[in-house]
Every structure is written in C-alpha cells, then in structure tokens.
Amino acid sequence: MNKILLFNPKSANAKYRIPNSIMNIAASVEGRYDWVIVDGNCEADPVQKIMGYVDTGEYKYLGFSVMPGPQLKQAIAAASAVKHKYPHVKMIWGGYFPSNQPESVLYSHLVDFIINGPGDNAFPNLIDALENNKPYEFIKNLIYQGTDGRIVKTVKEDLIDQDSLPPLPYDKLNTMYPIPRFLGKTYLGEKTLAYHSSIGCPFTCSFCAVVPIYEARWKGKSAQNIYKDVKYIKDKWGATAIEFHDNNFFVSEKRAVEFAKLIEPENMTWWGMARIDTMSKFKDSSLEAIRRGGCKIIFFGAESGNDSILEQMDKGGTQTGKQILEFAGRLKKFDIIPEYSFVLGTPAPTPEKVMAQIDFEIDFIKKVKAINPKTEIIIYTYSPVPTEGSEMYKQVLESGFKFPQTLEDWISPAWENFDLRKNPLTPWLTAEMIDKIRDFEVVLNGVFPTETDIRLNSLKRAAIKAISTFRYKINFHKYPYEIKLLQRMWKYRQPEIQGF
CATH class of the missing domain: 3.20.20.70 (Aldolase class I)
Known part of the structure; x- marks a missing residue:
C-alpha cells in the first residue's frame, strides 16, 4: 500500500520526449518502492489514468514534475482530483514552478511537500521518513508548511556527483510507454x-x-x-x-x-x-x-x-x-x-x-x-x-508589477501566455511597444524562416521570403498581415514555443 505514482504533465501538443526529470526520481526509489509513471504527453486523459491507479488503494505517494505554463494546468487538475477524493495521499511536487512559488503551491492545500532542487536524495529520504513515521525536518531540499502555517525551507544539499547516480530505468519505462514513441x-x-x-x-x-x-x-x-x-x-x-x-x-x-x-x-x-x-x-x-x-x-x-x-x-x-x-x-x-x-x-x-x-x-x-x-x-x-x-x-x-497569489491565478489564459513570454502583463510595456516587437518578429521570420521547421519546404520558404524582404530592408515592420497569413496557413513553427 505504499506504491509511488510519478506524473509528467503535458508540456507540448505534438512533441514527446523521454521524461528525464521524473525518470531521475524513479531511479532514486528503484528497488526500494514500486512505482509507475504517467506521462501526460502520451495520455488522452491523464487524470483518469492517475485516478485508475489511485483507486486501487495501492498508491500512497504521488510525485509531480511541474514547470510553469502548460504543465501547471494539468498538474493542478490531477492534484485536485486526487486530493478531493483521497486527502490522505501525499502529494509531492518538484520542478521550477513549485520551488519558485512555494506559497501559491502549499497554501492551495493540494500539495504536501515541495522538492526544492534535485530530488535524487530528498525524494527517497522523504518517503522513508513518512513510511516510518520519522522526522523529515532535517531532510535537505524540502519546502513544506509548518504546524504554525508558515513555509519551512530546509537547507540546500550540495550537488551530487552525477556519475554516482543510478542509471535511468529506460527498460521499465518501455513497458509503460514504448521508448520509440519518445x-x-x-x-x-x-x-x-x-x-x-x-x-x-x-x-x-x-x-x-x-x-x-x-x-x-x-x-x-x-x-x-x-x-x-x-x-x-x-x-x-x-x-x-x-x-x-x-x-x-x-x-x-x-x-x-x-x-x-x-x-x-x-x-x-x-x-x-x-x-x-x-x-x-x-x-x-x-x-x-x-x-x-x-x-x-x-x-x-x-x-x-x-x-x-x-x-x-x-x-x-x-x-x-x-x-x-x-x-x-x-x-x-x-x-x-x-x-x-x-x-x-x-x-x-x-x-x-x-x-x-x-x-x-x-x-x-x-x-x-x-x-x-x-x-x-x-x-x-x-x-x-x-x-x-x-x-x-x-x-x-x-x-507595480504583481505575481499571481493563488495557484488557480497562475493558470488563467493571460498568465499561461505570459509564461511563454508572449503576452506580457508588465506595467512598463505599452500596446505600441508589444506590437513593435511582434511585428518585427513576424517580418524577421519571413525573411529568415527557421531552419528547424522541417515542414516548410523550399518553395514556401522562397515565397514568404520574397514578400518579407522589402519590408525588412526599409525597416517597415507594421501591419505584416500578408506574412502572418502565410505563417498561419503553413503552421509556421516557432522554436521558442514549440521547440524543434
């Protein structure tokens, strides 16, 4: 009854990659506790998949890796579903978002512990402490809510010699999700x-x-x-x-x-x-x-x-x-x-x-x-x-800039775009400034289409370059509607949002 479920929330629409962060955590408990991985990039309904595991009564610990932006939305949905039905299940988050926003995460009452940095030692040590009803206050790289309601951060651990870490369990992942899929x-x-x-x-x-x-x-x-x-x-x-x-x-x-x-x-x-x-x-x-x-x-x-x-x-x-x-x-x-x-x-x-x-x-x-x-x-x-x-x-x-205060605020549509650095909500930027940046980006990508977009053939590249070059040369970037139309029609790939 002490199995561990590790969740990698969806991070991209059509790009599957081996969930390395979660795999590191799996490696840290391999041979000590039974574990499974749920990858949100590979599941049509990851929350249903997670609940299917938790409903068995065998999974006492859930570990989520959470980055700002797209991953956060799925992480909140899954954590909420589990905690409302099974409040005794221990919810443990790691990743940049919870480490940088511990108040929003812990005061949501959905998450019990945050791994603040590498979890190769912190995660298994925390599970051991909880299993054996031992103190966890001296485990390094933890953030949690103390009995007085205040946020407690334990000391940071020295970085581990990476060659000393156990190998990632690729073969076991392959039994859950075929590796070629990634x-x-x-x-x-x-x-x-x-x-x-x-x-x-x-x-x-x-x-x-x-x-x-x-x-x-x-x-x-x-x-x-x-x-x-x-x-x-x-x-x-x-x-x-x-x-x-x-x-x-x-x-x-x-x-x-x-x-x-x-x-x-x-x-x-x-x-x-x-x-x-x-x-x-x-x-x-x-x-x-x-x-x-x-x-x-x-x-x-x-x-x-x-x-x-x-x-x-x-x-x-x-x-x-x-x-x-x-x-x-x-x-x-x-x-x-x-x-x-x-x-x-x-x-x-x-x-x-x-x-x-x-x-x-x-x-x-x-x-x-x-x-x-x-x-x-x-x-x-x-x-x-x-x-x-x-x-x-x-x-x-x-x-006068303010960060969101609650976990739900972080997944509002405006903030989701903000995390992708595309829709700023900063007081010092005007609409005119944003338009200038975006319009220049459109023209630049028209004259120099990214080499990493493998779907854009030579004919399309030549066409979009031809209609963009004159604008670029005379520094006229305003209202590049004709370039935007082609980019939309051809589903132009932006590496900063979609990677390769």
Missing part, C-alpha cells in the same frame, strides 16, 4: 532523443528561474557516461539525434570535446545550450571537434546587444554586444548554427527609454543577421522571474 522526428534527425547530462548553471542571471534552485552551481556527468547512455538508446531503440536539455551543456570545454570525439563514429547529430562568453574561449580545434562529432546547432542566451542591459540582467561573466556579434561570425566558419535568444522589453525609468531599448535591439539583431544569416533568432518579451535580491527584481516590484 524519439521524435526533428530538424536534427528522424529519431531524436532528449537527454540531461548535467544540472544547474554557474551563473546568476536575474531573469532565469534556474538561479534560485541551483544557486550558481553546476555538476555534469563524465563524457564517457554520457556516451554510454546515448549509445545504449541508439543501439536498442534506434536514436539518431540528441537534444541535450541541460541548462548549460558546454560549461567544460574538455568534457564537450571528449564527448564529441566519442560520439563521432556513431554519426549522430545533436544540439545543446551554452553561453557565448564561455564558448568564445574555446580553441578552434575544440569547435572543429565538436562539429565533427555531430553538433549542428547551439542555443545561446544572447539576451541583449546593449551592455548596460546585460549588466541590469546580471548576466554575469564577460559577455558584451561586441562579443555576441564576433562569435556569430566565428561559428559561421565551423558550420555550427548559433541559435541566439533575445529578451526585449526590459524595465526602464521612462516609456521613451523602454522604446529606445527595443529599437536598439531590433537594429542589433539585424547586425547579427548581416554577419551570419544562418543565425537563428528567438525573440522573447521580458517576463519577470522572482529572483529575490536582484536589482531587476526590485525594479519590477517598484513598477
């Missing part, structure tokens, strides 16, 4: 595997939800163990490509190069995330080895070409606008596509200053494209993240 067709390849090779990031960007969780710490698996896992899935289930979902895959030049050399004979293509100021220090020989090893595209948080805004964001490191431009040109030589994300609409003292910042970024993005036209540009509108203590967080609060 190997989707993408720009990278016919059967793309999602994999986590590290946790955390050694930087403190004030707009990033990772910072409060990992506190500028990073730990990665060895290149040999990454290769062993990837090759196992390639040989057993036919994976042809890899998406590394690490927050920062390229922290270590040595590790990245070693992995590239190990994977090169396997003829797999891959993608990962990096920082420009980190990779700009890589030797040419390292970049050559990484490309030979199959790396096709790398995501970089460029954020802004304005050095003062980079400082405002507490970007850390040594990144500058000049470096962003130079590195785009450098990667061109190695045939690696840089995927640059920019955050427009950061707070400023006056509306005129905000608009001037937006105009600057639009001009800067055009400079990037002039240097390396293959650079993928992803545009976000700034969405405040509750990184308490940062200068930007103070500016956000002083502007």
Whole structure:
C-alpha cells in the first residue's frame, strides 16, 4: 500500500520526449518502492489514468514534475482530483514552478511537500521518513508548511556527483510507454532523443528561474557516461539525434570535446545550450571537434546587444554586444548554427527609454543577421522571474508589477501566455511597444524562416521570403498581415514555443 505514482504533465501538443526529470526520481526509489509513471504527453486523459491507479488503494505517494505554463494546468487538475477524493495521499511536487512559488503551491492545500532542487536524495529520504513515521525536518531540499502555517525551507544539499547516480530505468519505462514513441522526428534527425547530462548553471542571471534552485552551481556527468547512455538508446531503440536539455551543456570545454570525439563514429547529430562568453574561449580545434562529432546547432542566451542591459540582467561573466556579434561570425566558419535568444522589453525609468531599448535591439539583431544569416533568432518579451535580491527584481516590484497569489491565478489564459513570454502583463510595456516587437518578429521570420521547421519546404520558404524582404530592408515592420497569413496557413513553427 505504499506504491509511488510519478506524473509528467503535458508540456507540448505534438512533441514527446523521454521524461528525464521524473525518470531521475524513479531511479532514486528503484528497488526500494514500486512505482509507475504517467506521462501526460502520451495520455488522452491523464487524470483518469492517475485516478485508475489511485483507486486501487495501492498508491500512497504521488510525485509531480511541474514547470510553469502548460504543465501547471494539468498538474493542478490531477492534484485536485486526487486530493478531493483521497486527502490522505501525499502529494509531492518538484520542478521550477513549485520551488519558485512555494506559497501559491502549499497554501492551495493540494500539495504536501515541495522538492526544492534535485530530488535524487530528498525524494527517497522523504518517503522513508513518512513510511516510518520519522522526522523529515532535517531532510535537505524540502519546502513544506509548518504546524504554525508558515513555509519551512530546509537547507540546500550540495550537488551530487552525477556519475554516482543510478542509471535511468529506460527498460521499465518501455513497458509503460514504448521508448520509440519518445524519439521524435526533428530538424536534427528522424529519431531524436532528449537527454540531461548535467544540472544547474554557474551563473546568476536575474531573469532565469534556474538561479534560485541551483544557486550558481553546476555538476555534469563524465563524457564517457554520457556516451554510454546515448549509445545504449541508439543501439536498442534506434536514436539518431540528441537534444541535450541541460541548462548549460558546454560549461567544460574538455568534457564537450571528449564527448564529441566519442560520439563521432556513431554519426549522430545533436544540439545543446551554452553561453557565448564561455564558448568564445574555446580553441578552434575544440569547435572543429565538436562539429565533427555531430553538433549542428547551439542555443545561446544572447539576451541583449546593449551592455548596460546585460549588466541590469546580471548576466554575469564577460559577455558584451561586441562579443555576441564576433562569435556569430566565428561559428559561421565551423558550420555550427548559433541559435541566439533575445529578451526585449526590459524595465526602464521612462516609456521613451523602454522604446529606445527595443529599437536598439531590433537594429542589433539585424547586425547579427548581416554577419551570419544562418543565425537563428528567438525573440522573447521580458517576463519577470522572482529572483529575490536582484536589482531587476526590485525594479519590477517598484513598477507595480504583481505575481499571481493563488495557484488557480497562475493558470488563467493571460498568465499561461505570459509564461511563454508572449503576452506580457508588465506595467512598463505599452500596446505600441508589444506590437513593435511582434511585428518585427513576424517580418524577421519571413525573411529568415527557421531552419528547424522541417515542414516548410523550399518553395514556401522562397515565397514568404520574397514578400518579407522589402519590408525588412526599409525597416517597415507594421501591419505584416500578408506574412502572418502565410505563417498561419503553413503552421509556421516557432522554436521558442514549440521547440524543434
């Protein structure tokens, strides 16, 4: 009667990936407790599936992995259904959303405990404590509501040596959901595997939800163990490509190069995330080895070409606008596509200053494209993240911005779009500013359709480019209805929302 149900809420409409976060938790209790996984991406009615398990009376613990946005809606629906029928079932949430919004989560009375960061030790230790009626106050990485009603946060655990962790239970997952179902067709390849090779990031960007969780710490698996896992899935289930979902895959030049050399004979293509100021220090020989090893595209948080805004964001490191431009040109030589994300609409003292910042970024993005036209540009509108203590967080609060207070408020239609950084509710942005950002994005994507949209053939690319180029050249981005129509007709894929 002490089985564990692990739930991965739906995160995308048509993109299935191995639920790595939940799989890590499953690995942590493997051999100690019986467990099952319910994947919301693979179920027509995941709540019904969950209730089918819980109705047996055998499942005493439910663990949910919850990111902001789409996952939250399904997580709340499932938690509500279970708690109203079986209040004694222990509900445990992990992931960025509950760790960053513990009050909303715990005061909903749907969730009993939050795993605040990695749960490899915290989750099994908590289950052991609850099973044996032992104290849990000294278990690290926990957040819960104390007897006096206040939120209690236990101390953070040092990051675990990733090579010491048990292997992910791929074979057991395969009995519930066939692994090939998670190997989707993408720009990278016919059967793309999602994999986590590290946790955390050694930087403190004030707009990033990772910072409060990992506190500028990073730990990665060895290149040999990454290769062993990837090759196992390639040989057993036919994976042809890899998406590394690490927050920062390229922290270590040595590790990245070693992995590239190990994977090169396997003829797999891959993608990962990096920082420009980190990779700009890589030797040419390292970049050559990484490309030979199959790396096709790398995501970089460029954020802004304005050095003062980079400082405002507490970007850390040594990144500058000049470096962003130079590195785009450098990667061109190695045939690696840089995927640059920019955050427009950061707070400023006056509306005129905000608009001037937006105009600057639009001009800067055009400079990037002039240097390396293959650079993928992803545009976000700034969405405040509750990184308490940062200068930007103070500016956000002083502007009158407020975060939702209840769990239900977080899944309102406006906030769901807000979490995708598409529909900001910030006091310093006007409708005119939002229109300027969105219209430029439409024209930019018309002139330079993303290479990662595998459904957009050469004829469609040529057509949309032809009707967009004149607007782009004369800086006339307003009312791009004809481009929007084509994008809607052809279901143009936006990587910032849909991935590859």
